[in-house]
Amino acid sequence: MTGHETLAWPPAPIRTERLVIRASEHRDRAAFIELFASPEVGTYVGGARPRDELERAVPEVPGRRPGLFVIDLDGAMIGMITLDRRDADRPGHVRPEAGEAELGYMVLPQAWGRGYAAEACAAALAWFADARRGEPVVLTTRTANDRAMRLAAKLGFTEVERFEEYGAEQWFGVWSPATPNG
Secondary structure, eight states: OTTOTTSOSSOOOEEOSSOEEEOOOGGGHHHHHHHHHOHHHHTTTTOOOOHHHHHHHSOSSTTOSTTEEEEEETTEEEEEEEEEEOOTTSSOOSSTTOOOEEEEEEEOGGGTTSSHHHHHHHHHHHHHHHHTTTOOEEEEEETTOHHHHHHHHHHTOEEEEEEEETTEEEEEEEEOOOOOOO
16 A cells, blocks of 8 residues: 555455455456546546557556555456555545545446445455554545445445535545454
C-alpha cells in the first residue's frame, strides 16, 4: 500500500465465497483498459479515457503496485480495489496528521448489481484490519452516486462530513475495524 512499505506486498490472494482478490497480472491488461474506457464506470470518476490512449499507456502488467487489488471472478478480472493514503492537501480527514487509508473501487458494468463490489471491498477491509490493526479507513464518493452511497453504508462506513471537490458535492465517511473485547 502506498505509504506503507512495512506491509508485505502483494499479499496472498484473498478468497471469498465467489471471488479472488489478488495482485494484478499480465492477463488483466484488457480488463484494465475496458474499466478505464467505460463511460458507465467513468460517470463519477472524471469520465472515460479514450481507448486508443489507454492501449498505448497501460503497461503489460497494469496496476502492479502496493495497495491495488484485482477483483477476480472465475479467473477473469471484473474490477479493482485500491487502498491508498489520502493526500493531506485534500479535504476530508479523521486524523490530525491526515494520511488515512482510503478505499477506492471500480467494477466493470457487466458485473454491477450482483454484490461483487460489496464482497470484494469487505474482504479487502478485513485484510487491512488485520494488517494495520486499529487503523481507520476512509471513503469519498459523490453524493449523486447512489450505488456508492449504498455500498458505503452496507460496508459500515459512517458519514463524517460533506464538501465540494471536483465540482460536485462529496460524501466522506470512515470505517473503523471492530475492536475485540477484552
